[in-house]
Amino acid sequence: MRIEVKDLAFTYSPGTPFAKRALDGIDLSIEEGDFVGILGHTGSGKSTFILHLNGLIKLQSGSIDVFDIKLVPDKKNKQDLRKLRGTVGMVFQYPEYQLFEDTVEKDVAFGPKNLGLSQEKVDRRVERAIRLVGLDFEDIRGRAPFELSGGQKRRVAIAGIIAMQPRVLVLDEPTAGLDPYGKEQILELITRLKKECSPTVIVISHDVDEITRFASRIVVFNDGKVAFDLPMNELFRRSEELAAMGLEIPRAVRIADKLRARGIDLGDVVNADDLVRAIVRKFDKNNMDETDIAKLSAAQFDFGSDEAFGGAGGEA
């Protein structure tokens, strides 16, 4: 099972002076179980692309095949669309703005209900989803979504998607507008969801450091085209090309590059974990084992803040 996108092109407001080509010949295939990070500067077509995966914009040219649900231009099949929306769960940017029911429980139930499940099943899924996103089900079920904190609202919104038990989870900038702690929690949540709920995950992010933490494969969009599509650990050998596209280079890579310039070669490094591991391997005289290293990287290299960068650079 896989997602197969062929020669996808899309233009907003075609045939008017405002026509804007947002996608231009996208070919992409995503296997079940992939953890894909989509990167690209603003306006490169990332959001437009993922909207297609859920049939939310009408296909103009090309073809899409999501787990054997096929979409082609000029054909609208209600059955297919419904199936597609049950298969692909879409968490939009600022998903908390879509909450509308008077209780959290009802809001989370909206999706599964639309799938036509029995009340009993819906209830079960709602409870599971709310617990899965790390909220206290008994406490929160009866509360109004509008009285929750920003981070809680976002969790509730994500639970609303999870409750549909999609096989593919798509998230558009899931950490936008959160503080570093909230970001950390959402990132953990995504990793957990991949394990326990939706085996295939696609995440859009602006933040390279964030994406290198979890994705196993990175797709870089540039100007409506796929510029790179590589396993994560290969992408950052091409840091110059990335920079040319106006994208940031992960901190760990920058540190490793600087060290290399001073004659310390750490090999391939992409994220904080790699960096710690490489440094320990190189300089460790106590022969630490894997668990020690993992502890070290979790404790000392919080790459969420700029201080950590300065600190890490200094220490090294």
Next chain:
Amino acid sequence: MRDVSFGQYYPTGSVIHRLDPRAKIIFMLIYMVIIFFVASYCGYALVALFLFTVTAVAKIPIKTLFKSVKAILVLMIFTAVINIFFYHEGKVLVDWWIIEITLGGIDFAIKMALRISLLVMGTSLLSFTTTPVELTDAIESLLHPLTYIKVPVHDIALIMSIALRFIPGLMDETDKIMMAQKARGAEIDTGGLVKKIKAMLPVLIPLFVSAIRRADELADALDARCYNASKHRTKMKVLKFGVKDAVATLIVLVFATLILLDKYLLGGLDGYIVEFVKGLAG
């Protein structure tokens, strides 16, 4: 881009687009009034010629202009039919049961349809060539004399421009929320009326919440900058009535005069043409 794309603005950068928006509004008013003085088919031909020339100069595809008429086609056909049946003057063509169709009725219906479509195309041309922001600025400037009788023109203008500023944002927001709910399996455009209204709730509630939030934020932002709509405010873009506007005024006046001459001096050119053709034939 989307900020100006709301409404119908069709940017080509032509000289018509660059005219003083105040002048354009006044031309529009003259045009609207003068259409009701057109007395003959020759007059209508002149109005059409004028309209299409301006459209060509504005570099707007004629198709786009016709599209604006399409929206009111039903209304036009309706009035035309009513006119044919209820206007009884001139030679009777059909007289059957309670239906009486006269030559005068047909003539009147055609003229009415021409009048409505030329009116709609004219107003559309204004919105094709002028951004909503320019229009509010122009209206504020034109209404300026009313400040002397204590009409709060500046406040009205501010309200208008804020409303205009909000519309594209809200449209964007509606789009996004609709997509989000569709992604959750909502079926927004199917079923009967009650079902449809119920289905709109998941869109309307977040939309209202966001509109109120935006309004709140804007009010705070205006307050924080000590904004008040006093008359001493200066403009970033000062409207200027220049040479091209003067030339345009001249052209519009000539056009209006021709229409008025046709009505009052000649009493409609059509009659003369009919006489002339008859003369040739006989």
